[in-house]
Amino acid sequence: MTETLMPYDDAIAAFDPAMGLEVHVELSTNTKMFCGCSVEFGAEPNTQTCPTCLGLPGSLPVINGKAVESAIRIGLALNCEIAEWCRMARKNYFYPDMPKNFQTSQYDEPIAFDGYLDVEVDGETYRVEIERAHMEEDTGKSLHVGGATGRIQGADYSLVDYNRAGIPLIEIVTRPILGAGEKAPAVARAYVATLRDLLLGLDVSDVRMEQGSMRCDVNLSLAPKGSDELGTRTETKNVNSLRSVERAARFEVSRQAALLQAGESILQETRHFHEDTGSTTSGREKSDADDYRYFPEPDLVPVAPSREWVAELKAALPVPLREQRAQLQADWGFTDLEMRDVVAAEAVGLIAETVAAGAPPQAARKWWVAELTRRANEDGVELTELPITPAQVAAIQALVDAGTLNDKLARQVFDGVLAGEGEPDAVVAARGLAVVSDDGALGEAIDRAIEANPDVAEKIRDGKHAAAGALIGAVMKDMKGQADAGRVRELILEKLA
């Protein structure tokens, strides 16, 4: 089904978008939220289960203290109030991948509430208000077999893996983000990216969107420009990368604008985002009448973190992101503009790791922000999803610093590593990419170049060293690029002194 879309710029000229973001983060605790089962990713289906996370009759939950601690630290890092007393609640609905047919979550007593996160877009700061961060358990995972879409409709049968059931989740919910105008999709992306960095810094989650350890739902509505009222919203699920957050928001703006312009109304519904087409399609119709019959979980006692404990956790938080970035910028000696590009490229963490692996900051910046960002964009993937590690980038730079590679050869090594040909050393060896540093071979090539360009050689002999470029170019071409241009220059000047 093809949706009618309004070009984005036209849509934004006529309507103001309001967004709400719900981010689910799987905590990297050793065990599940309410039992002792492991949470390791990728184990054989249904091997990490017990009576409690399978919801067997008679089983009981016991809350994971580490998960509570992580929830509080996340709340504090998001400038939230921490509840003095709160309870878990049961969210009742039937679904085969939910073992008890209720999810143990939090309802009107979240562990953390009323916070904010500042995010930067094009050098401007937007304050995203956090309504709440609450604790809950993940559901199992359904695999629909047969049928074209991998969705439940049209499937022959479904399999359920309960390894994921009971993994601790924190759901972070924003207040409506208003007034971002045309930048709304970029603000959404920057929010999720900033949140990801913040969570990485807290060491509470792997935050791997592609593995589902960080998942984002984008709520979006449009109101006629200048109107005070919010429009009807849609909730787009399955938004599994930073890039998709932005694309999903843009698509919904264009789709909803077209409908509103045509005098139609927006259906309040859940929609699914499709990475391949960048579009959303209708899922389940959802109304405010959805009744989950929440009530306090009687099998658990209230969570009442002492003020002393909260203060201790607060004191031990890492430096705030903004200060962290300022410190990194100073350490790395980047200009404001350079740092802004780094932030925009979502490369702060990658550069930090590359520097930690021994690369000079400027080189790390150059590779990640210019070279690799370009490649990621070409492939339509996140920078972090490129099959190359900060350690490999540092290793390539080390080869450049040692004179084994020049930049042009280094790019070929990147090609090799990204193509899965192995570590940088192996790619250099296999592709025969090392710079020729044998003065004999270079000397012969220089001689050939001088012979072919007697007039240029004459200028150099007359002291016009700037003319050396032409000869260097010829030598590099002769050597198929596998020469150190600096050394070639030195040798030419020596010969023609």
Place this chain on the structure above:
Amino acid sequence: MTEQGKERGTSLLDKSAAELADLLAAGETTSVAITQACLDRIAAVDTDIHAFLHVDAEGALAQAAASDARRSAGEPASPLDGVPIAVKDVLATEGLPTTCGSKILEGWIPPYDATVVERLKDAGLPILGKTNMDEFAMGSSTEHSAYGPTHNPWDLDRIPGGSGGGSAAAVAAFEAPLAIGTDTGGSIRQPGAVTGTVGLKPTYGGISRYGLVAMANSLDQVGPVTRTVLDSALLHDVIGGHDPRDSTSIDHPWASFAEAARTGAAGDLSGVRVGVITELGGEGYQAGVQQRFDESVALLVKAGAEVVEVSCPNFVHALAAYYLIMPSEASSNLARFDAMRYGLRVLPDGDPSAEDVMRASRDAGFGDEVKRRIILGTYALSSGYYDAYYGQAQKIRTLISRDFEAAFEKADVLVSPTAPTTAFKLGEKLDDPVSMYLNDIATIPANLAGVPGLSLPAGLAPEDGLPVGFQILAPALADDRLYRVGAALEALLEAEWGGPLLDQAPSLSDVEPVETPGGAA
């Protein structure tokens, strides 16, 4: 040898658990002998009683043999090592069917043991089998079992109480010296009352709920079902105490309950203040029930207790609050029975979706009373009704707790009849749920407030010759008071009767007696 299997003093079956423990300790009998005697008795009478849904003869005898081996090696695991027990079918037993009296769990064999079951095994008590109950513990007569009702050993045409009618009847019919029950609104105490046995609901959090298939989590407690107060105390000592797997379990340094019972049995209650609850008695209570209750109170006075009247004005709302909170929690607890991974699965014709299978299986698997409570609870929790029903009920719950607090300032224990009537006839109240619910009017307040309660036999009602129950309530954590006062009253009553009340029960059959070693017939 007598014609009848249970003439007092001649048979192992007649012995209390404490007496059996003494015989075992003295080497005068074996666990295998006792266990076999129970199994024989079950084989002889359970066709009539139907206390058991599942008997594990092989497993029980193997555990008995292991107990005897420990005993020979001089290493008994506990004072009750070797004394067999029956377990209500609502507790998970590894390798043994656990149905909760429901078709929806027919054939389910849990892969794990409830904490209480684990503690029984660790303490060396052979498990005879699983006892009948109202489906998911919802009822006061055991008539709501999907596997047919249990019959009262005093009169087979009458109900044994519920939901734990199976456990109470098994003990009353001398099929087992001990049993485990569960009590959400009176399911241990009310069956105790109508079968002439002893039952205790502990302080909420006193005994682990891990492995108890929940009806209403904030009300459910596991407890002992026995023939004597001392036996309840001995069993409580084995199964009670903190369990890290149950978040609502209390970490408390419990004193020995058996010690409290032995102290009480001496019969001196000087200085003990006993409060008679005005709201639980009089109108609506059978005359003979009230009479036996009043006589028991008089005995307490004779033993030195000081008796006062206390009023708990909010108790009149207890039933209403209970019938909102319990079904609310139950409606959520029972959602897991969806035919996806265990239990009954009904496949409708055609090409059914998962939802169709859930619907058909739940429709076929749940009985009417369960459906009634799921509907009630779902309604009470619904948006727009939550505050008016569930929210209001929680407020009443708080008020009832305050009534208890005020009453316990005036009295050390509170007393009332356990149930308003003696055992009624099977079928009599089946079509009248509200009348059925009224059976629990005196037991429910303790569950709502989380305080402990004990029921013990107070004699037979003159008008129908059926057992009457006497209820004692204590403040949270003061379960020991129940054993002390209960054992004192039991001793005084038995002195009047010339022996245990159950001696007056019909013998049921001509089962082969097992001679007490060295005993004269």
